[in-house]
Every structure is written in C-alpha cells, then in structure tokens.
Amino acid sequence: MNGSDIETASSARVTLDRSGRWFVSFTRLAPQIERKSTGSVVGIDMGIAITVATSEGKSLKAPKLLTKGQRQRRRRLQRKLNRQVKGSNRYRVTKLAIAKLAAKEVDRRKDWIEWTTTDLVRDYDLISLEALKIKNMTKSAKGTKDKPGKNVKAKSGLNRSILEQGWGLFCQRLTDKATNAVTPVEIIAIDPAYTSLRCSECGYTDKKNRESQALFHCLSCGYKDNADVNAAKNIIAAGLVVQERGGQSHIVSNKTQHSDPVKRTTTPKAA
Template identity: 60%
Template sequence: MASISVYDQKRSLSEARQGTWLGEGSSVVQQQALFDLDRAFKNWWNNPGHFSRPTWRKAGVNEGFAIRDLSVRHINRRWGEALVPKCGWARFRISRKWADICAATSARVTLDRAGRWHVSFTTPPTVFKRQPTDAVVGLDMGVASTVTTSNRENPSMPALLSPGENQRKRRRERKLAGQQKGSNRRNVTKHQIARLSARETDRRKDWIEKTTTTLVREYDIICIEDLKVKNMVRSAKGTVENPGNNVAQKRGLNRSISSQAWALFRQRLTDKAAAATSLVAVVVVNPAYTSQRCSGCGHTTSENRKNQAEFQCVVCSYTDNADVNAANNILAAGLAVTGRGGTPHAKPEIAEHSGPMKRQPLVLVA
C-alpha cells in the first residue's frame, strides 16, 4: 500500500498556501501539524493496541498548535511572555521554575472548551524530594467513595461543583436541548456549560495532583488495581464472576469518576514515583475477586458481600468495611510481586520517565 510521505504533504502545503487563506497562517505551525499527523498515523500503525486511529479535527475540540524554536522572555516574578508565530508576544503566568521554561525548546498552545488559552512547555520532569518511609499501601478505587486505602484512609474526591453550580449546569443543559442548532443563543448556552465543566475538570485535576503527591510522599510501595480490567469485571452486562448484578454499580462508577480521570491518577502517580529521590514502586494488580475475597482467610465467594458497604466472611466471620477489605487484598497481591509475601495475580509497573506537560494560562498581549 502506498502512503503519502510527510514531505509530499509539505510540498502540497506550500502550493496550497499560494494566494489562499492558508497563506495568512504561520507555515511553521502548519508544517508542525503535518508532522504531528504523520506521527499519529505511525504510532497507530506500529502499535494499534496502544494508540487509536487519528480522528478528524472537530471545531472546538482539542484546539491547539505547537511552537518550535521557542523564545520566551521574563517580565517579572509572576509573568513571562512567549513568542507565538503570527501573533506576537503572549503573556503567561509563571507556574514553574523560570530556568526550566528557558530550557524548553518547544511548547504547545491549546484552547480549552471554556475558551481559555494555555501554554505547555516541554521540560524535563522535576525531581520529587522524599525520604524512604518503609510504609506500604493498597488502594481500592470504589463506587461509594472514590479512594479507600488499606490503612482506612479515605482521601475521596470532594463534590466538584457546589449545589448551586450543579443546579445552574442542569438548568442550562435543559435549556440547550430546546435551542436551535447553530443559533447564537445556543452557542452562548454551550459556552456557559463549558465554563462550568472546565471548573469541574480543574478541581478534579487539583484533587488528583494533591492526592498523588501525598501518596508518593508517604509510601514506598503503592498497589493499585488495573482499572481496564476492573471495568470489564464490572460490566453492565455482567460477567462470570457476578452475572448481571452490576448494572447499578457500573453506572455509579461512571458517574462518580470517569475512567479517564483514573488514567490520569495512575499516570501522575507513576510520574511522581519515577521522579522521586528515593525508590517508590507502583504495583498494578489484577482486580478480579478483590471485592469478594476475605483478606483474613482467603475464602472467595460473592456471599461474603452482605451489601455494597459491608464485608462478612461466611467461613471465618471476619467483618470489615468492603472497600477496606478490597484494599487489603490489593495490597497483598501487590506485595506478592515485590517479594514481600501475599498472593499472586499482579504485575509490576515500570514507571516511565515521561516529561509531564503542565498547562499554564496564556493571555495574548494586546
């Protein structure tokens, strides 16, 4: 199968730029978009299990572009400026070390759905300072409360919107449903909803940052569930383990926190563990039966679950909070692979040293 090389596309681009609206944009930015597309296709071809097929661009979704040969300048302690091609200098709030920003050679400018511009600099990960604690923990990602640890802590995510904000959002969503597609009024409502959603996303991210920082600071070994598997276990259609009983739970899990948020939680946990000054292991375990197994005697049956909240073993009559029991099982499974005893069903996670891209608000200087 023949494919069009990125260099052919570059040639077509320069032809297409002659005398058209494309010519008014920055050629550097447009070429970078071609390279991004090329990489996205190559990733997908070479590793289809890990990368999905590149999708068509959609107005208002993932808006952004890359800047190469970045130049930045310092204004004062709080503000810096970056040179955006064809736009000029754009001001941004400095939220990391200025030396790190200066070391960056490229950046990505994005527009979120609430209409806010951000700039992310590609910089090496910052070092996470910590002392060895010799403490270990298992985490249960739950339905009723978002996180339960084997040490009975409950660093659950707070409500992301206040009752008033929630009400406003619901009211606007109802309003949107009755408005004519493409009308200005509908666009205004859409923007209002997007702003509330952005607030929600910001608060969720903030909670993820704080919680993962605390965990990496406090524990040398952190055992978590493989949620891709857990979502299958909790499929709405039911599984061999628990046929058809999980419809409400699954819906609850989706409602309380999306799998995307858990992916970010895990990513930030491994990022910070990898950047830590003393060893932190993040162990990912198979979640199968962790909610039904007795952490006291190991007996596994669905009859151990009295209800959503309570665990009571039918053999040894061990009783506990269901989430704490699950977190204990996850810890035991994780410790087994690190050679500290317990049960199998776990695979160690190699924490990747990927440079976290921290977005910061960008303001165009008039």
C-alpha cells in the first residue's frame, strides 16, 4: 500500500487477532483488475479432492494449509489443552500456539484464493459456477436425543473438508473481482442439481454414471472423463443457456470498499 492509497482511505482501524498479530487496516475504494476481453468462457466445479475443476480440463488444487509436522503439532497441542486447567497461564500459552497455527491456515488459504480468482477473472469473459448452499451442506449430522443422526463422524469429517477449501470465500472474491474489473466479467451461478451425474456429451443422467469419486463413465454413450471436469462442462453449458435467455448471476456483490492490511507479522503475496 503506497502513500496515495493511504491519502484516499476513508478510515483506519487497528486490531489484534487471536494469534497475537497486530493489523493496521485502511478502508478505501477497491482497485480494479486490469484485463482485456478474451472471448473465453469457463465452467468451474468446486470439490474436495480437486478444489476447482474447469470445463477445459484444468485441476486447480489448494495447497496443503499446514505441513505434516504442523498438523501433528496441532494435535499434540489440542490434547495438551484438554488436560490443562481452563484459564490458567499454561492453558493460555497452549491456546495461543494453536491460534498461531490456525492463522497460518487462514493466510495460506486466502493467498491461494486471491491468486487463483485473479487469474480466472483475467482469463475469461464469462464464468459459470454452482450456486452452492454451503451452510446447509455443512450442517451437523448429530440430530437430537430422540432422533440421533447417522454416520456422524463421517459427516463431521466431510464438513471440515468442505470448510477447509474455502468455497464461500472463493466465490465471493471471484465475484468481487469480476464485477470490479476494468472490463467486467459475467458471473452466472446455476443450480448444481445433477451436474455430477449428467453426461456432458449426450445428456444421459444416472447416478451409476459416477463410476467412482474421480471417474465419470456414461452408461448410455460410453463417454469417460474426470468426474469433476464432466460436471464443470455441464455447469458451463447451463451457464450459457442462462446467458442466452438474458438471465442474471445468482451472486450479487455490492462491495465497493475493502480494508488493506499494511502491517502484519506475515504478509501474503498480493494477487
């Protein structure tokens, strides 16, 4: 952030996060992304094994947010925290150490999302994606005392995996940048129903088409593809239909300002 950016800022805020890092943030008009029209369109499918699969066959996978050693250390710290007296000095030290690891995860996720969404906005004039209801997708499966849930442990693991990918932040940042680019990018969000089961070649839809988590094999025409890429092809096809009918994106961004951290203990790369 340079001097002219600070001069145009409308407000400033100093904050301390849970990991002990200080931030100074200035609120200013969001900068526009420089881009030229490419005439290219793309569909993207959000997943867990592959964070983003495109209709062009590209697999964009988020990096490991913590190293193996850091994940092991977090588990040890969590066990240690459970044995300590809540509110004690040792408890606070251990909790801070866990918070610092969590902050690394957040920074790495945000960094990857910023770079990836910027590249997509620069490369495509139209991006079609799924209108995912992430809050509903990650609801707990515990149920109630009278009606306990099923496969609670597996569902909890799935919920963690979904939240780790940062789908909500990804879609929001993609939309913010698309609507604020010098040459705007059209974002169309479509109903994701059956996109993973429908053949992108012949349109035949059957749950048995999904031979495995990774492989799609159409029982009607024999078409084979990566399951996520096949879904992305269905997503762009649906998006183009919406565009042709004059439909609007399901995702609307009203954000015109954002806060820029100018002082922090770790500074992610700028997208």
